[in-house]
Amino acid sequence: MTEQKATNVHWHDGEVTREDRSKILSQKGATLWFTGLSGSGKSTVAVALEQALTAKGKLTYRLDGDNIRLGINKNLGFSAEDRTENIRRIGEISKLFVDVGVITLSSFVSPYRADRDLVRELHKQAGMDFIEVYVDVPLDVAEDRDPKGLYKKARAGEIPNFTGISDPYEEPLNAEVVLNSHEMTLEQEVDILLQIMTDRGLLAA
Amino acid sequence: MTEQKATNVHWHDGEVTREDRSKILSQKGATLWFTGLSGSGKSTVAVALEQALTAKGKLTYRLDGDNIRLGINKNLGFSAEDRTENIRRIGEISKLFVDVGVITLSSFVSPYRADRDLVRELHKQAGMDFIEVYVDVPLDVAEDRDPKGLYKKARAGEIPNFTGISDPYEEPLNAEVVLNSHEMTLEQEVDILLQIMTDRGLLAA
Numbered sequence: 001m002t003e004q005k006a007t008n009v010h011w012h013d014g015e016v017t018r019e020d021r022s023k024i025l026s027q028k029g030a031t032l033w034f035t036g037l038s039g040s041g042k043s044t045v046a047v048a049l050e051q052a053l054t055a056k057g058k059l060t061y062r063l064d065g066d067n068i069r070l071g072i073n074k075n076l077g078f079s080a081e082d083r084t085e086n087i088r089r090i091g092e093i094s095k096l097f098v099d100v101g102v103i104t105l106s107s108f109v110s111p112y113r114a115d116r117d118l119v120r121e122l123h124k125q126a127g128m129d130f131i132e133v134y135v136d137v138p139l140d141v142a143e144d145r146d147p148k149g150l151y152k153k154a155r156a157g158e159i160p161n162f163t164g165i166s167d168p169y170e171e172p173l174n175a176e177v178v179l180n181s182h183e184m185t186l187e188q189e190v191d192i193l194l195q196i197m198t199d200r201g202l203l204a205a
Numbered sequence: 206m207t208e209q210k211a212t213n214v215h216w217h218d219g220e221v222t223r224e225d226r227s228k229i230l231s232q233k234g235a236t237l238w239f240t241g242l243s244g245s246g247k248s249t250v251a252v253a254l255e256q257a258l259t260a261k262g263k264l265t266y267r268l269d270g271d272n273i274r275l276g277i278n279k280n281l282g283f284s285a286e287d288r289t290e291n292i293r294r295i296g297e298i299s300k301l302f303v304d305v306g307v308i309t310l311s312s313f314v315s316p317y318r319a320d321r322d323l324v325r326e327l328h329k330q331a332g333m334d335f336i337e338v339y340v341d342v343p344l345d346v347a348e349d350r351d352p353k354g355l356y357k358k359a360r361a362g363e364i365p366n367f368t369g370i371s372d373p374y375e376e377p378l379n380a381e382v383v384l385n386s387h388e389m390t391l392e393q394e395v396d397i398l399l400q401i402m403t404d405r406g407l408l409a410a
Contacts, residue, residue, distance in 0.1 A: 071301070
């Protein structure tokens with residue numbers, strides 16, 4: 001856990017509660033955490049789920065490597081230490097979003113088990129729903145897709161610390177959902193996710 | 206501006222837009238940034254505004270020094286450098302919240318003009334509403350209130366870099382709203398804020 005440097009601070013209980021916001025939204029906040037190799041299909045299924053939920057009038061937001069790294073985490077690189085701090089901050093932001101009541105779709109390679117487990121623990125401590133979604137495809141499938149041309153660059157040695165090539169991906173051991181995107185339709189993937197959300201009572205206040 | 210370390214990233218346009226979320230919420234996202242001395246009454250008015258907006262069915266969220274410093278910014282202290290990074294990160298989070306569609310009430314001493322101006326600029330670049338609310342009371346009024354006993358400790362030398370005592374507070378030059386909380390009722394303060402939000406069309410989709 002990151003050291004607590006600031007003293008003289010204590011949690012400020014808002015007068016308006018998470019439950020109040022949940023009633024306004026007719027939903028409960030939750031984090032769906034999509035993890036998997038670059039090119040595994042994390043963003044594709046997150047975008048499709050976002051569309052399906054929006055059509056139902058639900059409030060969602062997608063956090064992903066691109067928009068986060070251009071903003072709050074622009075001062076972080078791809079060393080192991082920076083990757084950990086990257087995921088820690090995103091976990092804290094996801095938690096704030098869940099407190100607002102947003103269905104938060106966090107889509108990050110997030111290759112290290114310990115980092116994902118920290119985010120899970122942060123949510124658990126706050127009594128928040130956390131659903132780990134492992135988008136699991138073989139490396140050669142992801143590399144064949146190579147939608148951003150990153151594997152090619154990594155193989156050429158142009159990108160250091162590239163997950164799957166020169167940096168490890170630690171598979172989830174207890175993900176709530178595993179999606180083999182190369183063997184399923186997008187519609188099937190979305191249905192599985194909507195089902196677990198319904199089962200958990202997230203789509204009502 | 207903070208150096209952009211991560212490369213190979215580009216803004217990921219979501220398929221669901223800010224406008225879609227605004228329609229679901231029947232409001233527009235905006236940041237109201239409350240700045241002023243410790244004890245000036247920032248949190249008090251932010252809480253009262255939050256209650257008033259919630260009663261109207263609007264989705265709000267308060268970010269404040271206490272809840273942020275226990276979470277995402279727990280690895281930051283109170284040096285000038287850490288204060289700047291603290292406000293930068295909060296500005297980026299506020300921006301994400303506005304993108305969701307939330308009326309975001311960010312309540313921080315935020316003593317440095319350059320830091321507040323950076324947050325304003327971040328919002329401006331993204332076409333987002335940013336309303337700086339200067340809660341302006343004389344130092345002796347804030348120190349008399351001393352709700353957390355911090356001035357007493359600062360005067361005793363127990364807290365270094367304490368704004369107003371051993372660290373500067375740089376007054377806003379062009380705040381959209383100035384509230385002299387020692388000369389106004391809370392109701393008057395809330396009314397002023399609701400009026401500017403109505404004038405800007407934030408309380409409708």
